[in-house]
Amino acid sequence: MDLRDGPEEAIFRAELRAWLEANVPAGLRVFRGWSGPALALGREWSKRLGEAGYVGLTWPKEYGGAGRPWRYQAVYLEELARAEAPQHLGVIGLGMAGPTIIAHGRPDQKARYLAKILSAEEIWCQGFSEPGAGSDLASVRTRVELVGDRFMVNGQKVWSSYAHVADRCILLGRSATAGEKHEGLTYLIVDMKSQGVEVRPLRQITGEAEFNEIFFTDVAVPKENLLGEVGGGWRVAMTTLSHERGTFGFALAGALDVAVRKLVALAHERAAADPLVRDRVAREWIELQALRYTNYRALARLERTGVPGPEGSVAKLRWSEANQRLTKLAIEIIGQEAQVAEGDGAPAYWRYQQLRSRGNTTEAGTSEILRNIIAERVLGLPRSR
């Protein structure tokens, strides 16, 4: 047990920290999601991250990655959050589509897609959720039919982040309606420039539009874009979802670290003598340490076994609730001034963060589903009703 950086990690961290100080574009320093002017800067920023060697840190060397242990990805995410730098625009490709292609793809698919994910030439989005299939993902209804040498795709996806900039989409659709619903699913790679693909941004309660609806109308997808087998999509999708929460906890704890630091500064300035505020700030500080060291435990397990443990669900669940409490506390401290949306000072910052936090307990697995996962897969309780 050693909670300090080893010598090589310390060098990596110091170099990255200096690099971030010099390289985060001014226009992305106050980041409010990938919409508006940020978007134009996003590709350039992502390419720069790749050129500096900070992309694909844990990908195998044979696929263009750095082949480093997971701890480097953890340091990367911590430092990125610490610098308040935005993520790479291609996180879906890097964290989900890429690892899924590495696990299930044919050699020609690996050759065709992986390098361009790393170079940020191609940005990916995820077409899983549907209006009628959210938490119950196996109920997706988007039709995938093999007609001759291509699949015809018809249906609607929703909550797709990055779809408005994406070049490609990992899509889970239904190829059979009879039998078990998990067994009729097929996993495709869809070119977002195909005819019949329409992306409609969804405006969030913050006013920004970070995610989208995607409509597929008679979209022709070449047969070679099949990932896995026809009817074998569920297993492939599970690979994608297991990667969703791999080292993600580090990004979350990193973001929470920044939020707690800002909260401490705000409380110090405006409510330092209020014992109730002091108690709530202390609670969030403790929660942050708890999440941070839970991540380190998860990392140790990941490095030993190669498989993310249940700590990922724990981190997501508690981070989302902490972020909601913390941002609410901030707007309480500020008072009615936080009801003013204009300007770019502390009140506007916290107003945005507080509204944005309401999405935290639903995006990337609702808190209810995460509790089900813990109850069923970790505690071994019977499937819930």
Added chain:
Amino acid sequence: MDFSFSPEQDQLRAQARSFLEKRFPPARLAEIATSKDGWDRTSWPELARLGWTGASIPEAQGGAGLGFVEEAIVFEELGRALYAGPYFSTVGLSLPSLACAPDLLARVASGALTATLASPAANASGPAVAGRRDGDRWLLRGEAALVPDAGWVDAFVVQVRGPDGIGLYLVERHDARPKIRVLDTVDGTRRLGHVTFEDDGARLLAAPPAAGKIIAATRRRALAALALEAVGIASHALMLGVEHAKSREQFGRPIGAYQAVSHKLADTYVELELARSLAYWAAWCIAEDDGEAERAAIAAKAYAAEAAVAACERAIQVFGGMGFTWDHPLHRYYKRSLWIESFDRSGAAHRAEIAQAVLGG
């Protein structure tokens, strides 16, 4: 960075768990908690033989020469088994003071000496102990309240207020006769006592200001040790709740299939894992004498104690009426968790210390 236990540490945990499961099965809990002594005295030489009493004591004094991370593993497992005996009092509360004298350490390692800490009341008007010199030794007079395991131990480490601050003294029962009144304590497996010293002979362990450092280190160890015990207790309460939710059927299904039940248990698991992370962090900081040790220990104790109390309360709810009965073992875990929560300061007071550190005055 590597937040995992070594194979040797994993082995220590496995040894501890298997020993305690055999030696102290849940069926014995009621018998021990309601016995006159309140613990199984024959267990102490066994703990010493296993190397637990001397885990962090140097090899020169007959210890294992390990550190607080190894002791942390023992604390967690003792908590899980709700062990009744002066391990917390001796290793958690007394060892830093006893370390002033190698002969005392050797006796702890061999199992020949158990001890506890008699500290002055938090409020200055409460009970206190005064000391005066008598040739080459000291005589102590005064009272110490709420002393853990007071009825069981061979010796008392006594904090004595003097003109220059607090000093640390040792009163051994074989050459002094302090009056001890064991109090009827809610947790019968860790009874509190009231100790009265009437010119009892004592040995000076540390004078101020050195004693101040030992007292601070003792507090860190004690808070971390109780955080680890709390983790053991919470994990046992969770296990009991989960087993019951799997087997108890109502409306034709195991009650664990209902989210009103399963989500409660999931919350216990989540809080347990966060408490575990804080407790292991604190343990590592103490073992390494890291600058964060004090904050880590305070945060871990505040969080883990509340998590253990909540784990027991949820388990009692999951068990329904049965969880509320004297015959069911759950209340014994619950009572230990309340004991831990009450130790040193409340969670709110600990958080006030954290706020002081991060927000300033």
